[in-house]
Amino acid sequence: MTDVLTLPWLLPAPADFRARVRALKSAETVKAADVTTLAAYGLDLSQLGSLGKIVDARREELRAEGRLRPVLLGVAATHTVDLVAEALPATALRHGLLVDTVQTDYGQLAQAVLDPSSSLAAAKPDFVLLALDAASLGLARPQFEAAAAHEAVQSALDYVASLRDGVRTNIGAGVVLHTLATPAESLFGSYDARVPGSVRWLIARFNQRLTEEVVGDSDLLLDVAALAETVGLARWHDPLRWHDAKIPCALDAVPLYADHVARLLASARGLARKCLVLDLDNTLWGGIIGDDGVDGIKLGQGSAKGEAHLAVQSLALDLRRRGVILAVCSKNEEAAALIPFREHDEMVLKEDHISVFVANWTDKATNLKAIAQALNIGTDALVFLDDNPAERERVRQELPEVAVPEVGDEPSDYVRLLSLAGYFEAVAFNDEDRKRADMYQANAQRASALQKVGNLDEYLASLDMECTIAPFDDLGRARIAQLINKSNQFNLTTRRYTEADVAAIQSDPNKFTMQVRLVDRFGDNGMISVVIFDRGLDSWHCDTWLMSCRVLGRRVEEAVLDHVAAAAKAAGATRLTGEYIPTPKNVLVEKHFEKLGFVQTCERDGGGTTWALELADYAAPALPMDIRTTIAFAA
Amino acid sequence: MDRSAIIEQLTEIMIDVFDLDDLEYRDDLSAADVEEWDSLSNIRFMVAVEKAFGFRLSNSEIESLDNVGEMVDLIQQKLA
Numbered sequence: 001m002t003d004v005l006t007l008p009w010l011l012p013a014p015a016d017f018r019a020r021v022r023a024l025k026s027a028e029t030v031k032a033a034d035v036t037t038l039a040a041y042g043l044d045l046s047q048l049g050s051l052g053k054i055v056d057a058r059r060e061e062l063r064a065e066g067r068l069r070p071v072l073l074g075v076a077a078t079h080t081v082d083l084v085a086e087a088l089p090a091t092a093l094r095h096g097l098l099v100d101t102v103q104t105d106y107g108q109l110a111q112a113v114l115d116p117s118s119s120l121a122a123a124k125p126d127f128v129l130l131a132l133d134a135a136s137l138g139l140a141r142p143q144f145e146a147a148a149a150h151e152a153v154q155s156a157l158d159y160v161a162s163l164r165d166g167v168r169t170n171i172g173a174g175v176v177l178h179t180l181a182t183p184a185e186s187l188f189g190s191y192d193a194r195v196p197g198s199v200r201w202l203i204a205r206f207n208q209r210l211t212e213e214v215v216g217d218s219d220l221l222l223d224v225a226a227l228a229e230t231v232g233l234a235r236w237h238d239p240l241r242w243h244d245a246k247i248p249c250a251l252d253a254v255p256l257y258a259d260h261v262a263r264l265l266a267s268a269r270g271l272a273r274k275c276l277v278l279d280l281d282n283t284l285w286g287g288i289i290g291d292d293g294v295d296g297i298k299l300g301q302g303s304a305k306g307e308a309h310l311a312v313q314s315l316a317l318d319l320r321r322r323g324v325i326l327a328v329c330s331k332n333e334e335a336a337a338l339i340p341f342r343e344h345d346e347m348v349l350k351e352d353h354i355s356v357f358v359a360n361w362t363d364k365a366t367n368l369k370a371i372a373q374a375l376n377i378g379t380d381a382l383v384f385l386d387d388n389p390a391e392r393e394r395v396r397q398e399l400p401e402v403a404v405p406e407v408g409d410e411p412s413d414y415v416r417l418l419s420l421a422g423y424f425e426a427v428a429f430n431d432e433d434r435k436r437a438d439m440y441q442a443n444a445q446r447a448s449a450l451q452k453v454g455n456l457d458e459y460l461a462s463l464d465m466e467c468t469i470a471p472f473d474d475l476g477r478a479r480i481a482q483l484i485n486k487s488n489q490f491n492l493t494t495r496r497y498t499e500a501d502v503a504a505i506q507s508d509p510n511k512f513t514m515q516v517r518l519v520d521r522f523g524d525n526g527m528i529s530v531v532i533f534d535r536g537l538d539s540w541h542c543d544t545w546l547m548s549c550r551v552l553g554r555r556v557e558e559a560v561l562d563h564v565a566a567a568a569k570a571a572g573a574t575r576l577t578g579e580y581i582p583t584p585k586n587v588l589v590e591k592h593f594e595k596l597g598f599v600q601t602c603e604r605d606g607g608g609t610t611w612a613l614e615l616a617d618y619a620a621p622a623l624p625m626d627i628r629t630t631i632a633f634a635a
Numbered sequence: 636m637d638r639s640a641i642i643e644q645l646t647e648i649m650i651d652v653f654d655l656d657d658l659e660y661r662d663d664l665s666a667a668d669v670e671e672w673d674s675l676s677n678i679r680f681m682v683a684v685e686k687a688f689g690f691r692l693s694n695s696e697i698e699s700l701d702n703v704g705e706m707v708d709l710i711q712q713k714l715a
Contacts, residue, residue: 022656045679050654082675240694241678251682 004231005252007259009405009421010042017041021050030058032067032093037400039093045083045254051090059100066584068098069269073261074125074173076104076113076163078136079246087258094259095266096380113163116170127220127265128167129176132160133248139180139202142187142195149197153205161214174268174498176220176261179207181228181249184237217478218499220264220427227260230420260422267425269496270486273403274377276319276424277368279386280330280337280359284316284349285309286411290336300346308411312385313348315415323433324424325355325440327371329384331391332359355440364391365398375440376549378488378585383423385414428478432526439525457624460554463520465625467556469563472506472513479527480515487530487546488585492578492592495544510535511543512567516560518551518625525551531560533568533576539612540568542578545592559627561596562620569615576613579604641710645703648687652680662704688714 002008014020020038024030035058038051055062063070073088075081085101092099102123104112112120113128120128134140137156143149164175180203192198207225215221228236231253238250249257266272281288286298286305298306320326326349330337337359341351351357356374358367364386372379380401386392392404405421407414426433472480481499488494497505505511516529528551532544547557561576568576578593580586581604593611594600597618601610646660653671666672672680681692684706690713700706 018651046651046654046683049679050651053654080675083679244694245674245678247678251679252686 004420005235005256006044007042007255007420009407009417010040011406013041013043013047017043017047018050021047021054024054025057030054030061032062032065033400035062035090036068036093039090040396040400043090043255045087045251048087048090048255048258051093052086052088055089055093055098056100059098062098068093069096069266069271070098070100071127071265071269072123072125073099073101073265074104074120074123074128074167074171075101075131076109076120076128076167077131078109079131079133079248081131081248083247083251083254084258084261087254088262091255091258092262092265095262096271097262097266097269099262099265110163110166113166114170118170121171125171125173127174127176127268128171129178129222129261130160130163130167131178131248132163134180134183134199134203137180137206139206140183140199142199143197143202144195146196149202149205152197153202153209156206157209157214160210164214164216164219168500172500174218174220174500176222176264177210177215178222179210179225181224181236182233184233217428218481220268222260222264224257227257231256263422263425264427267427268485270482270488272425273324273383273423274381275325275327275355275371275375275383276316277327277329277371277382277384278316279384279388279391280328280332280340282387282411283309283385283414284313285340285344289340290332294339294343297340297344299340299344305411306346308414310346310348312411312414315418317348317353319424320353320437321434322424322426322429323436325375325377325437326353327356327375328354328358329364329367329371329386330359331361331364334359353437355437363394363398365395368395368399368402376489376552383418383421385418387411428482430478432479432482435524435526438523460624463554463624465554466519466628467559467625468517468519468628468630469514469560470517470630472502472515474506476515476527477502477506480530483527483530483546483548484544487548488583489549489588490552491544491546491583491586492542492589493544493581494583494586497544505532512540512564514560514563516547516556518554518556529556529560531564533564535568535571536573538573539575539577540564540571540573542576545578549588555621555623555625557592557596558621559623559625562623563627563629565613565615565618565620574615576615577601577611579608579610581608636711636714638707638711641707641714644687645684645707645710648683649680649703652676652683660703662707663702664704665702684710690714 024034035055062068075085085103088099088101102120102125104120112118138152139156143152164177167173167175182203183199186192187198188195192200195201211221236249236253241247241251278284286309287296289297299309300306316326340347356371358371368382368384369379372382379399383403384395385405387407387409395402396404403423405417407417477499481502484497505513512533512535514531515527518525518528529547534541534543565576578598580590598611598613601612604610642660646658650658653669653676681697685691688710696709
């Protein structure tokens with residue numbers, strides 16, 4: 001495997017890279033696809049810089065196209081981060097983001113964060129990265145008195161926490177905190193680990209307490225310590241660059257660092273990948289099942305090749321356990337492809353771990369589209385792992401939005417490359433995640449139940465659905481924010497709110513909020529819909545209405561309308577109003593209000609429609625589910 | 636490596652690092668002549684030279700350079 005700093009899961013930049021960037025410079029129009037195609041290569045710092053300039057020059061055009069999610073990142077640093085800022089706009093394209101950065105002036109970090117009228121606050125960034133180094137935190141020199149050592153860590157943590165609180169209060173942005181890279185040098189040698197107050201001890205203690213005690217649910221953590229260790233500390237730190245220009249890591253490491261920042265922001269915006277699609281022959285096992293037979297394939301203990309493929313399976317299973325959906329896409333006879341899952345003793349992956357299993361002779365791009373459709377997710381949520389370079393190339397050409405790691409032909413590298421690529425970067429891990437793969441499993445069963453029942457009403461009745469509707473509460477907040485930030489298709493207004501915003505909405509008496517859960521006989525779907533109405537005297541207006549596509553066609557939206565209509569009536573209102581704001585992804589709900597009996601009132605400026613429902617005309621429908629409201633019509 | 640080959644490679648590096656459409660090489664070319672050539676892109680330039688030619692430049696070597704011609708001399712000397 002080649003050097004980790006070259007981002008080896010990406011194809012190397014083509015020879016004509018510079019010419020292609022230059023062509024964009026003078027192009028009449030620049031589309032997101034033009035720049036994301038170039039960003040998909042493993043670019044060095046200069047290449048990222050040139051592509052980034054195109055992004056800067058065409059920012060408004062790209063924003064108007066609506067394919068990339070705009071994010072303004074404030075960077076408050078105690079060292080030089082200009083190179084990271086230069087690398088980020090191009091890097092972020094890989095993750096679906098249109099990133100712009102705003103920096104604090106050198107040495108002005110605390111003022112920028114603590115003064116609500118600072119230029120950083122005025123820029124209204126979505127996130128602020130607090131990039132502090134060990135020197136500025138008083139952790140770069142040893143403290144040999146135990147009490148002083150503990151005190152040094154405590155005051156560093158207090159300082160970081162106060163800056164974090166400052167960002168939240170004065171700027172209202174999400175905060176990215178980071179751990180500190182361990183220095184490459186020791187003072188005592190191995191004994192450093194045993195001396196309270198050695199720099200290694202101070203930094204290890206700081207990192208541990210930062211993640212456990214300071215980083216809150218609504219903060220993001222950039223684990224620079226782990227990143228630096230992955231690269232190698234002697235390689236990560238470049239003392240000449242530090243002494244010369246206070247650049248905190250080797251220049252070669254900046255593209256990787258920037259990629260880690262971008263993937264974290266993308267994950268916070270709900271843009272992390274959701275599904276790993278696996279090839280079979282020479283990916284999950286060595287050899288070709290159709291030729292070699294179940295006794296001939298290489299899998300399991302006893303050979304390097306067999307163990308390497310086993311490791312790929314173990315990673316896939318671990319990913320599934322944390323909520324990543326697994327699918328199979330193989331050129332095979334289905335019967336043959338299934339044999340190892342059923343008959344090979346050492347298979348770690350079983351048939352029921354795979355949510356969609358496609359083995360046929362159709363081209364893989366077509367199959368990947370079908371897989372995404374079956375799962376109700378976009379093809380941009382897929383990662384496709386295949387040992388065959390021709391298949392990888394074809395999928396990249398047909399579906400450039402699918403992530404296709406460049407894995408080479410050594411299966412021992414697959415686990416490392418997949419992990420380095422960071423496709424499944426997470427910013428939370430909760431019960432919903434733990435159950436997700438099972439939910440999608442249950443969905444496949446539901447689809448087959450539909451085939452058997454045939455009639456939709458009978459089918460819905462057969463699901464034994466129980467729908468719970470409750471106002472926002474503290475317990476649901478993380479999931480509510482997650483849904484608000486990642487629902488694209490069934491989303492009427494696509495308004496994004498942070499956890500802090502959600503907390504404010506929860507306690508605002510002028511808002512009527514709903515979190516909706518759905519259980520059926522196949523399992524718990526978890527929270528599947530979030531709705532916010534603004535209460536007016538006469539009419540209530542829909543600010544946000546979104547739903548997980550997993551429960552499309554279950555009439556949950558009718559249950560939601562029934563609930564809000566009853567609440568509005570009880571409060572003396574006579575009308576509900578709503579709007580549809582179109583995006584490239586939400587055409588699904590263009591007729592949402594119409595289907596619910598609303599009447600169109602006008603066209604919105606800038607596209608979309610507005611709707612109204614006279615409550616006097618509304619009659620509650622009979623719905624094929626039990627509806628439970630935990631706190632009826634609470635303010 | 637002869638001087639003209641070094642100059643050719645160095646010109647390519649400068650076009651990349653300073654994001655230029657084209658560059659007419661002269662021995663007395665310096666930061667004053669290239670708009671994009673500031674202290675940070677100078678560091679990127681030095682690191683790109685180190686990578687391309689396979690040696691490390693010390694801080695005193697970097698600080699001793701007044702123009703590109705001297706850089707070519709230094710590369711020639713280091714590769715000799």
